[in-house]
Amino acid sequence: MSQDLQPGDFLVYQLESAVALLRVLDITEVDGQKVWHIAAFDDFFPDVEAAEKAITSKQQLSLNTRHVALTDRAFESTQTARVANAPISEDENALVNKWKDDDRKVYDRSIRLLLGLR
Numbered sequence: 001m002s003q004d005l006q007p008g009d010f011l012v013y014q015l016e017s018a019v020a021l022l023r024v025l026d027i028t029e030v031d032g033q034k035v036w037h038i039a040a041f042d043d044f045f046p047d048v049e050a051a052e053k054a055i056t057s058k059q060q061l062s063l064n065t066r067h068v069a070l071t072d073r074a075f076e077s078t079q080t081a082r083v084a085n086a087p088i089s090e091d092e093n094a095l096v097n098k099w100k101d102d103d104r105k106v107y108d109r110s111i112r113l114l115l116g117l118r
Contacts, residue, residue: 007037008088011080012051015117018044019051022080022111025067025088026096035106036075037096040065040115048083055084064115067095069106077110 005011011022026037042062045051054061099105107114 005082006085008085009082010051010055010084010086012045012048012083013078013080013112015044015112018046019048020044020117021051021055021061023092025092028096028100030104030106034072036070036072037099038065038068038070038075038111039063039092039095040068040111048081052083055086067092067099068111068114069099069104070111071106071108074108074110078112 005024005027007024007026009024011024012019013022021041021043023039023041024036025039028035028037040063042064043051043054045054053059
């Protein structure tokens with residue numbers, strides 16, 4: 001399901017009556033397993049087109065989670081679709097590098113559960 005995703009990809013996922021956004025910050029490997037570094041946004045949109053417009057118009061998006069590392073299984077448990085790509089910022093890169101240097105916690109729960117969404 002990884003759709004050949006790349007760092008910088010914006011992804012949409014469906015909630016009951018809205019669409020929400022994730023961003024791939026990086027994809028690394030730990031002990032032979034893929035780890036997805038993801039940012040999650042608070043914004044909800046009525047449809048995919050509205051989410052795409054918010055990204056391409058450089059609308060200020062509200063971050064819920066600046067960085068979380070997910071197992072491949074946890075990441076793939078939420079169906080997503082790529083809608084855009086933009087270069088990773090220095091700040092976003094710093095979050096991933098801090099994880100590599102310090103934290104290294106990897107969650108095996110879906111992003112929806114981590115965010116308290118169903």
